[in-house]
Amino acid sequence: MSITIRDCLNLPSFSFGNVVAGKNGLDKIVSSVSVMEFFSLSDFDVFTPNELIISAFYAIKDDVEKQCEALKELADTGAIALVLFYVGAVIPEIDEKVINLADKLELPLIELRSENYSIKYSDIITDVMTAIIQDQNASQDFIDTTKKRLEQLPFEVRTMENLLNIISNHYKCNLLLTGASQLYFQSQYRPTYISGDSDFFYEQFHNAPTGYWEKTLMVQDKTVHIYKMDFSYASNIRMTMYASCHNTVLDESILHNMCTCTLFFSTLWGYSLDLSSPETLLSLIFKTETGAANRYLNAAGIPFSRIANLIIVSPGSGDIQELKAHLLAFFYDYKKYFLEDIIDNQIAILSAFDLTNSMDAALFEELWRFTDKFDPKATFFMNEGSKDIAALKRTYMDFRKSLPALYKIFQNRRNWDTHDIMLSQEIIALAETENKRTKYLSNLAEILKQDSDDLLTTLGVYMIDCDSKLNLTAQTLFLHRNTVTYRLNKVRQLTNTNFTLMPAAYDFYMALALWRYQKMDG
Numbered sequence: 001m002s003i004t005i006r007d008c009l010n011l012p013s014f015s016f017g018n019v020v021a022g023k024n025g026l027d028k029i030v031s032s033v034s035v036m037e038f039f040s041l042s043d044f045d046v047f048t049p050n051e052l053i054i055s056a057f058y059a060i061k062d063d064v065e066k067q068c069e070a071l072k073e074l075a076d077t078g079a080i081a082l083v084l085f086y087v088g089a090v091i092p093e094i095d096e097k098v099i100n101l102a103d104k105l106e107l108p109l110i111e112l113r114s115e116n117y118s119i120k121y122s123d124i125i126t127d128v129m130t131a132i133i134q135d136q137n138a139s140q141d142f143i144d145t146t147k148k149r150l151e152q153l154p155f156e157v158r159t160m161e162n163l164l165n166i167i168s169n170h171y172k173c174n175l176l177l178t179g180a181s182q183l184y185f186q187s188q189y190r191p192t193y194i195s196g197d198s199d200f201f202y203e204q205f206h207n208a209p210t211g212y213w214e215k216t217l218m219v220q221d222k223t224v225h226i227y228k229m230d231f232s233y234a235s236n237i238r239m240t241m242y243a244s245c246h247n248t249v250l251d252e253s254i255l256h257n258m259c260t261c262t263l264f265f266s267t268l269w270g271y272s273l274d275l276s277s278p279e280t281l282l283s284l285i286f287k288t289e290t291g292a293a294n295r296y297l298n299a300a301g302i303p304f305s306r307i308a309n310l311i312i313v314s315p316g317s318g319d320i321q322e323l324k325a326h327l328l329a330f331f332y333d334y335k336k337y338f339l340e341d342i343i344d345n346q347i348a349i350l351s352a353f354d355l356t357n358s359m360d361a362a363l364f365e366e367l368w369r370f371t372d373k374f375d376p377k378a379t380f381f382m383n384e385g386s387k388d389i390a391a392l393k394r395t396y397m398d399f400r401k402s403l404p405a406l407y408k409i410f411q412n413r414r415n416w417d418t419h420d421i422m423l424s425q426e427i428i429a430l431a432e433t434e435n436k437r438t439k440y441l442s443n444l445a446e447i448l449k450q451d452s453d454d455l456l457t458t459l460g461v462y463m464i465d466c467d468s469k470l471n472l473t474a475q476t477l478f479l480h481r482n483t484v485t486y487r488l489n490k491v492r493q494l495t496n497t498n499f500t501l502m503p504a505a506y507d508f509y510m511a512l513a514l515w516r517y518q519k520m521d522g
Helices: 064-076 094-103 121-138 140-151 160-171 198-205 252-269 280-287 290-300 322-334 358-374 390-407 416-432 436-449 453-465 470-477 481-495 504-521
Strands: 018-021 032-035 050-053 077-087 110-115 174-179 185-187 212-219 222-233 237-245 309-314 339-343 346-351 379-382
Touching: 018 094, 018 252, 050 064, 064 077, 064 094, 064 290, 094 110, 094 504, 121 322, 121 390, 140 160, 160 174, 160 185, 160 252, 174 198, 198 222, 198 237, 222 252, 237 252, 280 290, 280 339, 280 346, 290 390, 309 358, 309 390, 322 339, 322 346, 322 358, 346 453, 358 379, 390 416, 390 504, 416 436, 416 504, 436 481, 436 504, 453 470, 453 504, 470 481
Parallel strands: 032 050, 050 077, 077 110
Antiparallel strands: 018 110, 174 185, 174 237, 212 222, 222 237, 309 346, 309 379, 339 346
16 A cells, blocks of 8 residues: 555645645555655756655745746656645735646645644645555555656656665665676655765675675764665576664565566666676766766766767667668668667767768768668657766656657657757747737647648648758648649748748747647647
């Protein structure tokens, strides 16, 4: 069993609450409760999974846009519901924009009206945490509960650190996971009284045989328990889980559960734990904190400049292994250094490209052209190059977050770059707000839509998919060139604008992208 938002609604302190939005998220599991009143949105850099947030939005009570920003940031950093106190007193009413966004995020928004002053923050905290603790004491199936929580995590935060954080928070301990290469992942549970560095554990257990071992130490006048358990990954790779705690005591079965959850995670999402394999670097970059990846680069002697470009290829409806074999053959033919792995059901390749170099440009062209011919739904992305591991990870996460919008906006083009990601992020932001810019762009589309969708469709293919090339547009739409010319001239007449010239060209491009995104979204 696990306590969900839906279960919380049956608690006494929630009896006056009303779910006003996000009902599709009521089955998310709750593991902790936090109070947040002063929002500094730039400081949201810690992911705390499965957290219930309590607030009155006091610091942003007069700013609906900041309330929406807060909702998005909370969802991005692990919050699964928001209990909004004293509605009617602090904020007069919950704005429709906030409600719509909570629905879109599937973030339950639970309203407590101002007339219920008898309900305090502490009532919610006490009821929820009591239910969580009682559930944990009653349930012996930690592995199944952890699986459910992992399945609810968005893909971009399915990292080894967050898995270890879930385990660490449950058992109130520090964890360190390592392999023979001495690269490691870790999670720190506060307060801690010992070093989280791997050297400390190696020193304590260097003479211990394979298996489960424990020690008790005195550190800063505190009794600290430390543990070690070895387990096998992929039959022949030895991994070790270290744990330390102060007020709690672990046993062999608990360490076994930790290792089992780790293996489940790596299998479910194709996350490699083989820290001696070069391909593992991609998992380290995209699925963990940057420190582990940097440690690997240093240990392997790989300059970051050799892997600064990220290529992500999707096979569409084709076989991913077949596509990977063909793409890698091009790298071998060109004697180009690369690292590759299949991450999130897509082929990820790290290399270094300088497109002003004729050989690099030729390789890029062959990679893209083969992908295009391989399957009509196959996609190809390459960034312009990253300055460090953190920037490379951000690019990957931005791409994954933008992927649904990319498909909607670029309906006839599957070759994307960093500019396309930035555009899709702008469009998503525009679609989620109602300001002068959004209304202006929507009005442009409405003017053309009053005639027929043919004008919007033709102009969209012309500007977005075909780089304003007339013949290519006609070919893509299976129309005669004269028909396309007639429709484009009609757009000029209806809008009294030459949409081929800046800045009008930019406005029309954005209007068409927004129209496509909202049309497909609807």
